[in-house]
Amino acid sequence: MYDKLFEPMKIGTMEVKNRLVVPAMSTLTATPEGASTEQLIAYHERKAKGGWGLIITEYFGVAPNVGFFPKMLGIWNDELIESHKELTRRVHTAGAKIAAQISHSGRETFIGVSDENLVAPSPYRDVSGEKNPRELTVDEIKKIVGLYGDTARNLKKAGFDAVEIYAAHGYLISEFLSKYANKRTDEYGGCLENRMRFLLEIVADVKAKVGKDFPVMVRLSTVEYVPGGLSMGETRVIAKKLEEAGVDAIDCSQGIFTVSHNIVEPMMLDNCVFVDNSAEIKKVVNIPVITAGRINEACLAESVLEAGKADFIGMGRASLADPDFPIKVKEGRLEDIRYCIGCVQGCIGGNMRGENCHCLVNPEMDREYELPENPAETPKTVWIAGGGVAGCEAAIVAANRGHHVVLFEKSDRLGGTWLIAALPPHKTELLTFVGWQKHELKKLGVDIRYNTELTKEMVQEGHPDAVIIATGCKPFIPPIPGSDKPHVIQANDILTQKKKAGENVVVMGGGSVGVETAEFLSWYGSEVTIVEMLDDILIGCERETMLMHRKAIKDENMKVYKGAKVCEIGDDTVTIEKKGKKIVLEDVDTVVVAAGSKPVNTLEPELSEIGVPVKVIGDSKKVRNGLAAIYEGYMAGYE
Ligand code: SF4
Numbered sequence: 001m002y003d004k005l006f007e008p009m010k011i012g013t014m015e016v017k018n019r020l021v022v023p024a025m026s027t028l029t030a031t032p033e034g035a036s037t038e039q040l041i042a043y044h045e046r047k048a049k050g051g052w053g054l055i056i057t058e059y060f061g062v063a064p065n066v067g068f069f070p071k072m073l074g075i076w077n078d079e080l081i082e083s084h085k086e087l088t089r090r091v092h093t094a095g096a097k098i099a100a101q102i103s104h105s106g107r108e109t110f111i112g113v114s115d116e117n118l119v120a121p122s123p124y125r126d127v128s129g130e131k132n133p134r135e136l137t138v139d140e141i142k143k144i145v146g147l148y149g150d151t152a153r154n155l156k157k158a159g160f161d162a163v164e165i166y167a168a169h170g171y172l173i174s175e176f177l178s179k180y181a182n183k184r185t186d187e188y189g190g191c192l193e194n195r196m197r198f199l200l201e202i203v204a205d206v207k208a209k210v211g212k213d214f215p216v217m218v219r220l221s222t223v224e225y226v227p228g229g230l231s232m233g234e235t236r237v238i239a240k241k242l243e244e245a246g247v248d249a250i251d252c253s254q255g256i257f258t259v260s261h262n263i264v265e266p267m268m269l270d271n272c273v274f275v276d277n278s279a280e281i282k283k284v285v286n287i288p289v290i291t292a293g294r295i296n297e298a299c300l301a302e303s304v305l306e307a308g309k310a311d312f313i314g315m316g317r318a319s320l321a322d323p324d325f326p327i328k329v330k331e332g333r334l335e336d337i338r339y340c341i342g343c344v345q346g347c348i349g350g351n352m353r354g355e356n357c358h359c360l361v362n363p364e365m366d367r368e369y370e371l372p373e374n375p376a377e378t379p380k381t382v383w384i385a386g387g388g389v390a391g392c393e394a395a396i397v398a399a400n401r402g403h404h405v406v407l408f409e410k411s412d413r414l415g416g417t418w419l420i421a422a423l424p425p426h427k428t429e430l431l432t433f434v435g436w437q438k439h440e441l442k443k444l445g446v447d448i449r450y451n452t453e454l455t456k457e458m459v460q461e462g463h464p465d466a467v468i469i470a471t472g473c474k475p476f477i478p479p480i481p482g483s484d485k486p487h488v489i490q491a492n493d494i495l496t497q498k499k500k501a502g503e504n505v506v507v508m509g510g511g512s513v514g515v516e517t518a519e520f521l522s523w524y525g526s527e528v529t530i531v532e533m534l535d536d537i538l539i540g541c542e543r544e545t546m547l548m549h550r551k552a553i554k555d556e557n558m559k560v561y562k563g564a565k566v567c568e569i570g571d572d573t574v575t576i577e578k579k580g581k582k583i584v585l586e587d588v589d590t591v592v593v594a595a596g597s598k599p600v601n602t603l604e605p606e607l608s609e610i611g612v613p614v615k616v617i618g619d620s621k622k623v624r625n626g627l628a629a630i631y632e633g634y635m636a637g638y639e
Pocket residue numbers: 317318320321339340341342343344345346347348358359360361362
């Protein structure tokens with residue numbers, strides 16, 4: 001069915017068994033010295049067992065402390081080479097090829113430890129940078145070139161099948177390539193021939209140190225999407241030069257950190273959004289081209305190959321969401337696949353919070369090394385109150401471990417507030433997760449009682465061994481004068497179209513729900529003003545998602561008042577207070593409230609009275625995001 005995806009293909013001398021590639025993604029699970037850990041090895045091994053053809057690791061720094069994140073892999077001594085041999089051995093045993101990415105983060109280097117490596121072609125920081133980098137001298141440039149080659153040689157010794165030179169995303173090499181960052185006037189700056197010099201010297205040094213038969217790939221940002229940044233016109237030339245220099249594959253990405261929504265695309269961006277960039281590169285080179293960017297389904301991946309837009313498909317987050325994606329596709333078990341929903345909460349969101357990479361839909365990701373054995377020693381009867389995503393996750397995990405699970409859901413469907421969260425523009429893919437949970441529950445034969453609210457009396461009668469409470473949350477309207485007026489409407493009622501907004505709407509609350517509802521209303525034609533009490537909107541929202549929301553706010557000409565409190569709602573006015581000044585918003589026909597939600601948990605105190613072991617999870621414990629709710633569901637199921 002997906003024949004092209006499973007056709008083997010060579011990158012240089014390396015034969016890859018299929019076209020499914022895991023591109024480099026930071027896990028932050030190396031030791032502080034840069035060695036592989038059991039956690040990191042188990043994570044890659046799990047994917048190799050799942051059938052991925054080629055796994056590219058997160059970057060190996062060319063020297064200590066040159067990473068974007070405080071933790072990175074390293075291979076500058078024999079001890080480190082030994083630690084990574086176990087990684088390559090286990091990935092090979094599981095049937096995949098493994099390549100290592102090599103990097104210096106340049107002006108994006110993490111400066112928490114020291115800023116000595118905060119270097120760049122020119123002494124200017126990017127708009128998202130905090131400190132100006134130091135301009136590299138020509139001698140220093142030559143030295144760094146050699147470090148790339150040394151790193152590649154050591155990676156080959158550790159058993160890697162290939163290396164990938166990381167020349168994308170606004171790190172050191174791409175800073176040299178791009179007019180956006182490179183303001184030099186010597187032989188490394190100015191015209192494209194000069195800006196390419198650093199990369200081409202690195203390629204030559206790497207090839208000299210690993211031998212001509214060892215595959216070398218280069219990852220490029222094909223288009224940087226910043227003013228003056230790399231454009232396709234220049235990248236075509238770079239790709240061609242790389243092929244002439246003996247590079248064996250071009251791995252196409254795009255963007256730089258300042259516009260990181262182009263690197264790790266949130267759900268607002270279309271699937272396959274950047275494949276035309278790789279198609280342009282494919283037109284000018286004869287070596288394999290890898291593409292990436294929100295390609296999360298087999299049919300999408302196959303269509304990219306069929307259209308001749310790339311030779312390999314990078315499916316990073318799809319591999320986090322479901323490490324068994326290739327096997328499931330090959331065996332035609334598409335309904336078993338758990339799809340990446342583009343939430344960016346667990347993966348890049350985790351990294352940006354300084355945590356390991358996680359996955360919202362796959363709580364086992366990154367915890368492969370510590371998973372308890374299935375099944376449980378003593379099967380129990382577990383009752384779960386609430387069939388939202390947290391309750392369903394608990395039910396799936398508990399049932400998988402052999403417990404007898406009964407799931408009580410007071411409505412006629414599963415998914416809870418997740419179903420409403422999926423209604424704003426571009427969020428529909430959230431529903432694939434509910435679909436997957438329903439499918440798993442059915443496969444596991446979980447007893448689901450719809451239209452049934454679990455009560456204390458039912459527990460007293462049924463004697464379950466444990467009860468998990470996942471009864472979710474409900475939105476509230478703050479007690480503001482006028483908040484009981486008929487034109488004051490909850491955001492949920494707008495999204496579910498139970499109520500209609502007028503032409504001139506004030507949205508109270510600039511968190512994710514408020515902004516998403518504002519976008520929804522704008523799409524349906526309303527003029528929208530957002531009023532947020534805090535000093536900024538979208539606090540707590542992931543960076544990539546936030547960048548997209550801010551763009552939508554700008555594109556739709558919404559007005560935003562930050563640090564402003566709603567004091568009174570009149571018949572057609574809303575009075576707000578900002579910095580001690582009252583402002584009256586006039587001609588308002590609808591006020592939409594997105595001021596937060598409160599946990600719903602009346603059952604816990606009742607069950608505690610009768611001594612039943614109870615675990616409260618998700619929003620019914622504390623209202624947070626999906627990542628926290630699903631993780632708690634998963635843990636409760638295991639416990
Ligand atoms: Fe995809 Fe979200 Fe998982 Fe990241 S956390 S891999 S975006 S589902």
